[in-house]
Amino acid sequence: MDVATAHTRLGNRASAFLAGKHQLLIGGKWVDAKSGKRFDVFDPATGQAIAAVAEADAADIDIAVKAAREAFETGPWSRTSPMDRGKLMWKLADLLEQNADEIAEIESLDNGKPIRDARNVDLPGSYEILRYMAGWATKINGETITVSAPGNWHAYTLREPVGVVGQIIPWNFPLMMAAWKIAPALAAGCTIVLKPAEQTPLSAIRLGQLIQEAGFPDGVVNILTGFGETAGAALAAHPDVDKVAFTGSTEVGKLIVQAAAGNLKKVSLELGGKSPAIVFPDADMEVAIAGTSSAIFFNMGQCCTAGSRLYAHKSVFDRLMQGVADNAGKIKVGHGLDPESQIGPLVSDEQFKRVTGYLAAGQQQGARVVTGGSRVGDQGYFVQPTVLTDTNPDMSVIREEIFGPVVCAIPFDDADLDRIARTANDTSYGLAASIWTRDLGIAHKLARRIKAGTVWINTHNFGDPALPFGGYKQSGWGREMGYEAIELYTEVKAVAAALG
């Protein structure tokens, strides 16, 4: 399919959405930015503008925070029962599922990802977390505590919503990241100001329409498209925001922490990674080759958990690396809306330059390209799935998050799990790791030695709404998903009564 005309494959409903006016959702109304400014949204396969959306800045953030505060303190939401919050969330999940084909097309066009990934991963990942968290809405309990002080006491805790939360989300799974953020906050009873990534604002706007259709009270979810430096920074720094949640780079995560310090708002961060995949000689090689290939090439490597450091025992290294390289060479690269495409373009010109910059730096420093290594075609932001080897631990391709389809393959000749773990942990990140072996002892002993929020055994990039997700070290603060996410959006109040 011709990349330039691929967007003509959009269905009628996605086309109609694209042609609509893309405004800010504030206090239950769609409005323009106060400044009247708009910015263009691009198809990363062509670099062509496909829509223009309202550009929020600090003034709009301020209005949205006021709307969220009012909704939290005095609006109908503050009196909505846990049961009814759960029902609204379930309704929103149903609406997302009913409109999944249309939204997947929007997501694919905006982000560049293959339509089948958008439809089979991003959309279910969005409505399933809403349904999972809808169940928690009625189960956010405190405890009654037996105190040991003399006398008669009734002491207990209440788990209350933290308040107005700012949520800043990334462009790699735009809708799913929005759903991961809003679902626990809604379950807890918070109100939200959501800022989607400037690269991929469209599916969040469609989400806003469905939030209104589901019947959430005005001001509960406010959605403001805009840039990180302006709208995002204003949200992170806003004195009336009780908590900010951010998913993105470690570099920006640190800026968020600084911005949040003004009113000491609570902060949760889901940041970068440089996740190792470690293959032992007894692993099922077919499974390991397929799994470690997908670990790095899925979503064009634009996953914070991407398996970007591939360690394999010397005795299987050549076979494994060749297998991954063969897979890389076979991957069909193309426009996201082409149903044949297995990976699409990178999301933006900036990201394209970043990834190709790392490829150049790696080769300059002596890394060898086994396969890939350059752009695809001369249009859009396509990069070849790439395997590098002959790296050393000081190279930027080993130390830094590339966030592209680039894996470094490294042999090890060791059976000592402490030493293997030390190599795997030799990174400032700690988001995820995968271990490939048939030996239960090796798998679980190494799992304990890895400093990462998630360890997979004989799989990679597996997630479930019930599994806490987040990072050690500079990969973040807090855990999303599972009950741990509810903890991020609640405060605990201790009540002690002297009964006399």
Added chain:
Amino acid sequence: MAMPQAIENYRHPFTVGTEVKRMLINGEWVRAASGKTFESKNPATGEVLAVVAEGDKEDIDRAVAAARRAFDGPWSKWKPYERQALLLKIAELVEKNYDELSRLDTIDMGAPVARTLGTKQRVLGMLRWYSGMATSIHGETINNSLPGEIFSYTLKEPVGVVGAIIPWNGPLGACIWKIGPALATGCTVVLKPAEEAPLTPLRLGEILMDAGVPPGVVNIVPGYGETAGAALAEHPDVDKVAFTGSHSPASRSSARRPAT
């Protein structure tokens, strides 16, 4: 063979003397109401180690009554950290006497001393783990969806008088399994040791008294399953029965439990 001779020559301090080993009811060491006794033998030699008071229904009745009084008495006012301290004290005394307790298990039920000594960390670990639980028993405040402002919460309260029937294959550990959580939660216990191996539970009873367990909180009534055990399982004033043993007596025990 060297080993049986070694056992023949071994005299455990708890088995010295001919005094009947009495049962522990309400903090006192008493004879069976019937006056009956049974012999506890060393399975390696057939030697009679001790003559033990044989509890039956009447003794179980007395023990349950003591446990009920204790449950309703000052024990119910003990603060979590006091129960925690008591369990830590018990752990300390069990640790101090561990060699003696494990050798008593060995001569009474036959397991090699290597095994009975080898469970030391496990047994002490259980006691100390339950001591920590004493201060960590919380109910929940419930996030209900009722109209209006209705505050609801749960309390986790001790179930009451617990009947505990233990097997002979690891008497010391089995006692701790039953007594540890009961003391942590604030229950009271009537423990019926296995007729094959009643001595370690009785010796443990002495240690519990030394540690400061209040009268009636732990009662130990040796006897046979068909009489004492059955009476305990079907006693109308026992709130819970905990049994470790074979499948068929467990079913009988359940079948005999009065309908509630």
